Every structure is written in C-alpha cells, then in structure tokens.
Amino acid sequence: xxxxxxxxxxxxxxxxxxxxxxxxxxxxxxxxxxxxxxxxxxxxxxxxxxxxxxxxxxxxxxxxxxxxxxxxxxxxxxxxxxxxxxxxxxxxxxxxxxxxxxxxxxxxxxxxxxxxxxxxxxxxxxxxxxxxxxxxxxxxxxxxxxxxxxxxxxxxxxxxxxxxxxxxxxxxxxxxxxxxxxxxxxxxxxxxxxxxxxxxxxxxxxxxxxxxxxxxxxxxxxxxxxxxxxxxxxxxxxxxxxxxxxxxxxxxxxxxxxxxxxxxxxxxxxxxxxxxxxxxxxxxxxxxxxxxxxxxxxxxxxxxxxxxxxxxxxxxxxxxxxxxxxxxxxxxxxxxxxxxxxxxxxxxxxxxxxxxxxxxxxxxxxxxxxxxxxxxxxxxxxxxxxxxxxxxxxxxxxxxxxxxxxxxxxxxxxxxxxxxxxxx
Numbered sequence: 001x002x003x004x005x006x007x008x009x010x011x012x013x014x015x016x017x018x019x020x021x022x023x024x025x026x027x028x029x030x031x032x033x034x035x036x037x038x039x040x041x042x043x044x045x046x047x048x049x050x051x052x053x054x055x056x057x058x059x060x061x062x063x064x065x066x067x068x069x070x071x072x073x074x075x076x077x078x079x080x081x082x083x084x085x086x087x088x089x090x091x092x093x094x095x096x097x098x099x100x101x102x103x104x105x106x107x108x109x110x111x112x113x114x115x116x117x118x119x120x121x122x123x124x125x126x127x128x129x130x131x132x133x134x135x136x137x138x139x140x141x142x143x144x145x146x147x148x149x150x151x152x153x154x155x156x157x158x159x160x161x162x163x164x165x166x167x168x169x170x171x172x173x174x175x176x177x178x179x180x181x182x183x184x185x186x187x188x189x190x191x192x193x194x195x196x197x198x199x200x201x202x203x204x205x206x207x208x209x210x211x212x213x214x215x216x217x218x219x220x221x222x223x224x225x226x227x228x229x230x231x232x233x234x235x236x237x238x239x240x241x242x243x244x245x246x247x248x249x250x251x252x253x254x255x256x257x258x259x260x261x262x263x264x265x266x267x268x269x270x271x272x273x274x275x276x277x278x279x280x281x282x283x284x285x286x287x288x289x290x291x292x293x294x295x296x297x298x299x300x301x302x303x304x305x306x307x308x309x310x311x312x313x314x315x316x317x318x319x320x321x322x323x324x325x326x327x328x329x330x331x332x333x334x335x336x337x338x339x340x341x342x343x344x345x346x347x348x349x350x351x352x353x354x355x356x357x358x359x360x361x362x363x364x365x366x367x368x369x370x371x372x373x374x375x376x377x378x379x380x381x382x383x384x385x386x387x388x389x390x391x392x393x394x395x396x397x398x399x400x401x402x403x404x405x406x407x408x409x410x411x412x413x414x415x416x417x418x419x420x421x422x423x424x
Contacts, residue, residue, distance in 0.1 A: 077151025204358025
C-alpha cells in the first residue's frame with residue numbers, strides 16, 4: 001500500500017457530558033419554554049428601544065418633517081426589521097439591499113439573551129439545550145411577525161414571509177452558536193458526517209473567511225484612496241452637519257456589504273449596479289450611480305494589476321490547504337502514469353471537494369445577503385451574483401488543492417523512479 005489513512009476521529013473521541021450553564025444568583029429560574037420566551041422578548045424589546053431612540057433623534061434633528069409620533073413608532077418598527085435585513089417597500093419601491101453593520105444590534109442582543117435563557121432554564125441534557133434554542137427561535141419569529149404587522153402602512157411595509165424567514169435565520173444561527181459553546185466538543189455536532197467530508201469543513205471555512213478578509217482590506221484601501229470623493233458626495237447630499245453625521249453612520253453600516261462586493265471583485269465575478277452596470281477585474285461599465293457616498297469607491301476602470309488580484313484567492317486556497325488533513329503517502333517509483341494515479345487518494349479527493357463546497361456555499365450565502373433591489377427599476381439588481389461567486393470560490397479552492405496534491409507528489413514520485421532506474 002502506498003497510502004495509510006489517518007485514524008477516524010469518531011472512534012477516538014470519547015463521550016462527554018454537556019457543560020452546564022453557570023448558576024447566576026441574580027437570574028431567576030424559569031421552566032425551559034418560559035426562559036426561552038423571556039429571552040427572546042428581552043432581545044427584541046431592547047433592540048426596538050435602540051431603533052426607536054435612533055429614529056426619534058433623526059426625526060427631531062435631521063428629518064425636518066411633520067410626521068406624527070405614531071408614524072415615528074411605525075418607522076422605528078420598520079427600521080428594526082431593516083436591521084434584520086428584511087426587504088422594505090417604501091412608496092412602492094423595494095429596498096432589499098440593507099446595511100449589514102446594523103445587524104450587530106439584534107445579533108449581540110440575541111446572543112446575550114440566549115445565554116440568559118440557558119442560565120435561567122439550566123438544561124441538563126443535549127435535548128434541553130436544543131429545545132431552548134428551538135423555543136427561543138420560534139418566540140423571536142412570532143415577535144418579529146407582530147412588529148411587522150403593527151408597523152406596516154400603505155407606503156411603508158415589509159412582507160410577513162420575508163420577516164419570518166430573516167428573523168428565523170438570525171435567531172436560529174445565533175441560538176445554535178450559543179448551544180455549541182456548551183457542547184462537550186464543538187466538533188460533536190459534525191461527527192455524524194463521514195470522516196473525509198468532516199476533514200474538509202475547517203479548510204473550507206478558513207478559505208471563505210480569509211478571502212472575505214482580503215476583500216475587506218481591498219475595500220479599505222479603495223476608501224482611503226477615494227476619501228476626498230466620499231467627502232464631496234457626503235457634503236453635496238447633506239450640507240448640514242447633523243444630516244452629514246447620520247449619512248456617514250448609514251455609510252458605515254454598509255461597509256460590511258461593500259466588503260462582500262470587494263470579495264466578489266477579488267474572486268472574479270464582480271458585482272452589478274443595475275442592469276447596465278457591471279464591475280469586475282475584466283470590465284468596468286459603471287453607468288449612472290445613485291447619489292450615495294459609499295459608492296464613490298467603486299472602480300471606474302479595469303485595474304492594470306488584474307493578474308495580481310487573481311493571486312489573492314489562490315493564496316487563500318494555499319493557506320486553507322495547509323490545514324487540510326492528508327494521508328501518509330509514499331512514492332510507487334513506477335513512472336509518470338502510476339505516479340499520477342498515486343498522487344491523490346479517494347479520501348483526500350472527497351475532503352478537497354468538501355472544502356470547496358463549504359467555501360463556495362459560505363461565499364454564496366454572504367453574497368446573497370449583499371445583493372438586492374435598491375428602489376428604482378434601474379437598480380432592481382445591485383450587488384454580486386451568489387451563484388457565480390460561490391462557484392468561483394469553490395473552483396479556486398478545489399483547483400488549487402488538486403494542483404498542490406498532484407504536482408509535488410508526481411514530481412517526487414517520478415524523481416524517485418528515475419533514481420531507482422539509475423541505480424539499476
């Protein structure tokens with residue numbers, strides 16, 4: 001045999017008990033469903049208060065309108081839904097491209113409240129932890145649906161289905177993440193998967209995170225280079241300092257979204273700014289842009305260093321490949337064709353496919369949240385394509401991995417075969 005598989009992690013991992021939440025004397029004990037419901041209510045209520053305070057300050061200082069207090073309350077509910085990335089219909093125009101940055105408010109509160117629910121319920125088994133997550137998520141979805149119903153008007157509303165879907169996704173992901181913190185081994189959640197597939201999860205996630213980080217750095221560099229243009233657009237749209245401040249805060253909220261655009265730009269597919277505008281390393285058809293400061297950093301020409309940009313996802317794939325588990329390999333010394341057949345085992349191939357799929361799906365999900373309509377019919381689709389960007393990310397990971405598997409091993413095998421021939 002020329003390849004020895006690694007021992008299975010499932011067989012080597014002992015069964016351990018789930019870690020109990022710390023008992024806090026200041027937290028009253030409630031039954032599991034009640035604790036989960038109270039946690040969801042507290043997360044939603046506090047974030048609603050924050051949204052109301054923000055909208056109220058904007059209304060008093062910068063809105064310069066004659067809206068009544070009930071209208072401000074409904075606008076606060078709509079802003080709360082927008083913080084959950086729920087598409088809003090304003091005056092007949094759909095705004096689905098919403099700032100990621102404000103998602104931190106309900107996200108942090110859901111995280112803290114889920115911890116409170118577990119400390120209050122004190123589950124003693126895995127079933128109790130997962131039931132707490134389930135009750136928390138369902139309660140949060142019901143609260144979001146109620147907010148959607150109460151805040152809807154003829155000119156400003158959100159769809160109930162989108163509200164339920166977005167609130168469910170956010171609450172479920174965060175509550176599951178909290179439950180995993182208390183698991184005896186965080187890999188236990190995935191141990192039911194076959195070993196070759198499991199080995200590709202961490203490299204795929206590392207690849208996705210490293211590419212997004214590079215995209216964020218690219219966006220930061222573009223922001224620094226074009227800071228003067230950003231300031232000019234800001235003062236043109238908001239000549240008063242209070243208006244400019246709130247416009248700047250809105251732009252900061254969009255920075256994670258722009259980082260996702262830059263990530264798609266680095267991966268190759270780029271992003272669209274309406275039907276007639278496509279920005280990538282291959283083309284720069286900018287067209288007419290909406291008057292928004294953050295869009296001043298959009299490149300208006302194809303960079304001369306496009307071939308260098310392609311090296312970024314390749315370097316990220318190399319980094320992810322370094323933590324991919326590989327079987328022990330020995331050369332066959334029988335020539336080029338046997339060396340090529342011996343370069344990669346089936347388990348390693350499956351692990352590499354798993355890493356590519358995980359990285360591609362992660363990138364696709366990120367891009368799905370970074371695209372959508374932006375009001376007018378001309379801006380019906382703004383942002384990157386989730387499918388194309390996901391396929392590009394998965395392709396970079398898998399192709400780079402295959403080359404890193406095959407080329408060194410074939411070279412070593414052929415070289416060993418030549419030495420064997422010389423000795424004979």
